[in-house]
Amino acid sequence: MPYSELNAETMREDLGMEPGLSEKRMFGGIAFLLHGNMVCGVIGEGAMFRVGKEREAAALELGAQPLSFTGRKMGGMVELDAGAFADDDLRRSLVEMSLLNAASLPAKG
Numbered sequence: 001m002p003y004s005e006l007n008a009e010t011m012r013e014d015l016g017m018e019p020g021l022s023e024k025r026m027f028g029g030i031a032f033l034l035h036g037n038m039v040c041g042v043i044g045e046g047a048m049f050r051v052g053k054e055r056e057a058a059a060l061e062l063g064a065q066p067l068s069f070t071g072r073k074m075g076g077m078v079e080l081d082a083g084a085f086a087d088d089d090l091r092r093s094l095v096e097m098s099l100l101n102a103a104s105l106p107a108k109g
Helices: 005-015 053-062 088-103
Strands: 021-026 029-034 037-043 046-050 077-080
Touching: 005 029, 005 037, 005 046, 005 088, 021 037, 029 088, 037 088, 046 088, 053 077, 053 088, 077 088
Parallel strands: none
Antiparallel strands: 021 029, 029 037, 037 046, 046 077
């Protein structure tokens, strides 16, 4: 399933012009990375966010769902379906959490 280019553009706007930000095609979608560490991405009509394990509970309380590609939960990762993606405040909060997480990790080559 192709990813939503409209959602990818929305995500680019949410991320802004963060130094060290890049894009990479992953998981059949597009991922946004900060110094080589995944921040978030667009998959299908929804999105995934790498908030980190210490922020995962807070992200779930906001309304995100646990990310599960294979039926098994991926720790520190959450997702939004198409309906939840449209919630600007929720999506931007998850982007902020994900940027904080990526900034706390060592840069990758």
